[in-house]
Amino acid sequence: MENMSAEERLRAQGLRVTPQRRLVLERMLQEAGRHWTADELHEALRAQLSELARGTVYNILAELVRVGLAEELPAREGSVRYGIRLAPHHHFYCEICRLWFDVLPPGADALALAAPDRERFHVEAVDIVFRGRCAVCVGRTPR
Ligand SMILES: [Zn+2]
Ligand SMILES: [Zn+2]
Incomplete structure (x- = not known):
């Protein structure tokens, strides 16, 4: 699973392989752990495929999320960000540089609702966000 190519991943999810989809997914795989805005991805990929439209990147990201x-x-302050989902993980958000980082907090898998919440809600996903300062920003003063 970890070593699957972009093409194989698209096919496995029933998406037709197009040059645009492959390009987006390949770049996200190359920089796994980075969380992009759609505009950042568009900007980065235009060098490789000059006719790549901004709207196409938005559509492809929505499809990749859907599958x-x-x-x-x-x-948070800025734009929605997109990352590759290779394995389940949670996030740390740096409030200084405003970047997201993947984290694997121990015990997260065991987290569950207790009564009375358990009776009131049907949980489909658990997304934990830690907030603070990353190692680079820890010495900086907040803006
Ligand atoms: Zn930071
Ligand atoms: Zn992530």
Whole structure:
């Protein structure tokens, strides 16, 4: 699973392989752990495929999220960000540089709702966000 190519991943999820889809997924695989805005990805990929439209990148990201190949992180101050989803993980958000990082907190898998919440809600996913300062920003003063 970890070593699957972009093409294999698209096919496994029932998506037709197009040059645009392959390009987006390949770049996200190359920089796994990075969480991109759609505009950043568009900017980075235009060098390789000059006719790549901004709207196409948005559509492809939405498709990748829908089939579970990518994750969508909610906007905090800035834009919505997208990352590759190779394995389940949670996130750390740096409030100084405003970047997201993947983290694997021990015990996260065991987290569950207790009564009375358990009776009130049907949980489909657990997304944990740690917030603070990353190693680079720990010495900086907040803006
Ligand atoms: Zn930071
Ligand atoms: Zn992530």
